[in-house]
Ligand code: FPP
């Protein structure tokens with residue numbers, strides 16, 4: 001599956017914005033800014049900020065303000081990966097083909113770099129050049145998606161507690177929708193809110209985001225089984241080793257591929273009213289499900 005043609009351009013714009021928003025390495029205390037920058041610039045695909053920009057593009061030609069919530073979500077995503085890799089959680093040495101943050105800088109620095117990125121995220125949303133009302137709504141979308149009630153931290157807790165147990169389809173769905181889909185959904189709704197979409201449009205995009213985010217995690221589970229560590233830039237096969245609740249472990253690989261496809265089709269059908277305006281979002285949705293890394 002090839003990257004959408006506009007992806008590289010968006011990615012470079014996102015990287016330039018992240019560069020500006022992060023304190024320089026020289027800023028005191030230098031060690032924490034080095035650790036934050038190391039993980040933010042370790043080669044992530046920038047899927048979440050790109051989704052935010054492309055969701056905004058449905059409603060406006062000028063999507064520059066949406067860069068703020070997009071980058072905020074990339075900071076939250078990076079914090080979650082840093083903490084997920086810690087010895088107390090998944091205990092991983094490799095992420096995006098490089099030593100994990102705690103391997104490079106030590107555990108204390110990695111914990112604090114995660115904390116600092118989460119904090120910087122909200123500073124970044126507050127700085128978005130849009131009405132205060134929109135900023136508050138973005139804070140609500142993004143903070144709840146990263147929180148404990150059907151959000152990322154809640155999903156992570158359930159993910160840890162399900163290790164080594166037999167998870168049923170209901171628990172599996174809860175974990176995936178909370179741990180991964182919620183933040184992806186927020187990327188899409190924040191982009192829409194930032195550019196002044198109506199409540200009806202936000203609701204439609206919420207449904208698209210929720211479903212494509214779910215499909216994204218089903219694909220992530222599949223890749224953990226089918227791809228090598230070299231291709232993924234992280235330790236492949238860890239889900240089985242840690243007896244994680246995953247789609248392949250509960251439904252088998254073939255059915256998991258089918259579920260990912262069905263979810264992505266359902267998500268894309270939500271975009272029908274937007275016609276050509278949503279063509280980029282459609283392309284990304286397909287890429288997310290048929291990607292190999
Ligand atoms: C890969 O994203 C990441 C996921 C599929 C999300 C997994 C969820 C967690 C690790 C939650 C952790 C939560 C806490 C609170 C520790 P990606 O393929 O976009 O990665 P990339 O940015 O490296 O491309």
Ligand code: MG
Pocket residue numbers: 084090159
């Ligand atoms: Mg994990």
